[in-house]
Amino acid sequence: MTNVTDQDRVLIFDTTLRDGEQSPGATMTHAEKLEIAELLDEMGVDIIEAGFPIASEGDFKAVSEIAERSQNSRICGLARANFADIDRCWEAIKHAGKNRIHTFIGTSPLHRAIPNLTMDEMADKIHETVSHARNLCENVQWSPMDATRTEWDYLCRVIEIAIKAGATTINIPDTVGYTAPVESADLIKRLIETVPGADEVVFATHCHNDLGMATANSLAAVAGGARQIECTINGLGERAGNTALEEVVMALRTRNDIMPWHTGIDTTKIMHISRRVATVAGFPVQFNKAIVGKNAFAHESGIHQDGMLKNRENFEIMRPEDIGLSGTSLPLGKHSGRAALRDKLETLGFEVGDNQLKDIFVRFKDLADRKKEVFDDDLIALMSQDDEADDRLQLVSMKVTCGTGGQAESTVELEVDGKDIVATEHGDGPVDATFKAVRRIYPNTARLQLYQVHAVTEGTDAQATVSVRLEEDGMIATGQSANTDTVVASAKAYIHALNRLIMRREKAGPGADTREISYKDLT
Numbered sequence: 001m002t003n004v005t006d007q008d009r010v011l012i013f014d015t016t017l018r019d020g021e022q023s024p025g026a027t028m029t030h031a032e033k034l035e036i037a038e039l040l041d042e043m044g045v046d047i048i049e050a051g052f053p054i055a056s057e058g059d060f061k062a063v064s065e066i067a068e069r070s071q072n073s074r075i076c077g078l079a080r081a082n083f084a085d086i087d088r089c090w091e092a093i094k095h096a097g098k099n100r101i102h103t104f105i106g107t108s109p110l111h112r113a114i115p116n117l118t119m120d121e122m123a124d125k126i127h128e129t130v131s132h133a134r135n136l137c138e139n140v141q142w143s144p145m146d147a148t149r150t151e152w153d154y155l156c157r158v159i160e161i162a163i164k165a166g167a168t169t170i171n172i173p174d175t176v177g178y179t180a181p182v183e184s185a186d187l188i189k190r191l192i193e194t195v196p197g198a199d200e201v202v203f204a205t206h207c208h209n210d211l212g213m214a215t216a217n218s219l220a221a222v223a224g225g226a227r228q229i230e231c232t233i234n235g236l237g238e239r240a241g242n243t244a245l246e247e248v249v250m251a252l253r254t255r256n257d258i259m260p261w262h263t264g265i266d267t268t269k270i271m272h273i274s275r276r277v278a279t280v281a282g283f284p285v286q287f288n289k290a291i292v293g294k295n296a297f298a299h300e301s302g303i304h305q306d307g308m309l310k311n312r313e314n315f316e317i318m319r320p321e322d323i324g325l326s327g328t329s330l331p332l333g334k335h336s337g338r339a340a341l342r343d344k345l346e347t348l349g350f351e352v353g354d355n356q357l358k359d360i361f362v363r364f365k366d367l368a369d370r371k372k373e374v375f376d377d378d379l380i381a382l383m384s385q386d387d388e389a390d391d392r393l394q395l396v397s398m399k400v401t402c403g404t405g406g407q408a409e410s411t412v413e414l415e416v417d418g419k420d421i422v423a424t425e426h427g428d429g430p431v432d433a434t435f436k437a438v439r440r441i442y443p444n445t446a447r448l449q450l451y452q453v454h455a456v457t458e459g460t461d462a463q464a465t466v467s468v469r470l471e472e473d474g475m476i477a478t479g480q481s482a483n484t485d486t487v488v489a490s491a492k493a494y495i496h497a498l499n500r501l502i503m504r505r506e507k508a509g510p511g512a513d514t515r516e517i518s519y520k521d522l523t
């Protein structure tokens with residue numbers, strides 16, 4: 001429960017579905033957005049920024065449905081400083097138990113030049129639009145975009161106007177990741193001391209990570225008096241991303257001795273949502289990422305292992321269980337039954353119905369036949385595979401021959417809309433030859449933007465997770481797959497991305513402008 005009278009309580013405002021999803025290539029499907037919103041709600045996020053309702057019909061529908069389904073979190077939608085955006089936003093969020101309109105305008109000299117408004121004209125616009133939002137919704141957040149590069153006097157002036165017009169939260173965005181911790185703390189502190197009415201609203205901090213300081217800047221802002229941190233899971237977001245939710249939450253919890261503020265987050269849900277966001281957004285988490293990286297709790301060097309065995313506090317400042325990582329657990333094998341599989345999936349945070357379990361069990365058996373031991377990470381990779389039943393392109397079989405000089409030949413058989421088609425191609429290595437064969441069967445102009453391979457566990461029978469990102473006419477789609485054979489995983493990830501591209505193109509309709517929409521294009 002949000003309780004702003006508790007001076008030590010920091011509200012967590014998650015914008016994975018808005019600022020995070022705007023990251024090129026991180027686009028999520030409708031069902032994926034609903035799933036992530038539900039997980040955020042369950043983990044105790046105070047405010048979920050669910051999207052930008054006027055940006056597209058899809059965004060509007062996702063925000064509306066998230067608003068209708070929300071249980072505890074306040075649901076927020078983004079709107080530029082105009083009545084049409086604000087009205088559309090209100091339409092989408094009005095059915096939530098608790099809602100918020102978030103309206104913004106760029107106030108720095110560079111951003112003021114975009115709509116070509118004088119300082120006075122912009123001040124009037126802020127008054128009109130915040131008042132309009134407040135007439136619709138009792139909870140209004142206002143952001144002066146690029147606040148950290150806005151002139152001090154003008155920043156104070158426009159914040160005062162927004163407060164007078166009815167804003168209940170004032171967010172201070174560091175839009176380009178330019179500030180530093182000392183400045184971040186000082187800015188919030190001075191604004192609260194200077195702007196009339198500042199003590200009646202909540203000050204929020206919204207940091208981008210261009211200089212790698214987003215977490216530090218957000219925590220410094222809290223020290224300066226901010227009581228809302230805006231963040232995303234895994235730090236997802238444009239360019240270097242946003243403040244990572246898991247980092248600020250765990251920092252406040254672990255160093256509460258020097259940062260005596262608390263959040264309402266159930267930290268044991270962190271690991272599961274981190275994995276889900278990485279999968280659905282197609283942005284794998286770097287191995288050494290703080291809190292949620294694969295190596296964050298791995299103590300591999302001999303000295304560390306010895307120290308850990310004597311006393312885990314020698315090298316661990318947090319316990320893996322605190323973020324929902326189960327301790328070492330026994331792997332499953334080909335003799336494990338359904339009950340054992342369901343039990344293991346539940347400890348990993350996956351709740352599956354009977355029908356879903358049947359399907360997963362078949363895939364698990366197939367994997368266990370190829371791999372002696374099926375570890376937790378193998379199961380997580382298995383759970384990340386999409387249901388392919390409705391896909392237009394399906395891999396039926398493939399055969400690859402590699403020569404020693406790097407040349408390879410790949411024969412791929414695909415089912416395309418129910419019809420089997422076979423093609424053989426040569427290429428610079430097996431993956432290149434395979435992608436060419438797929439392109440021969442399903443001609444397309446999609447450009448390969450990203451191709452990444454990660455080993456899920458150790459050993460030569462380890463599964464490889466492959467991520468592929470494709471771009472065609474400005475539309476981006478990602479695909480992932482895991483298999484003990486890297487080339488098969490690559491083919492499946494490529495086909496998965498193609499299927500998503502086809503689906504998105506069909507949804508957009510003929511002649512539609514399929515470019516990724518960014519709120520910056522819309523300002």
Ligand code: KIV
Pocket residue numbers: 019104143145146171173174175176206208
């Ligand atoms: O970074 C930014 O300035 C934003 C605003 C819309 C708050 O995301």
Ligand code: ZN
Pocket residue numbers: 019173175206208
């Ligand atoms: Zn932002």
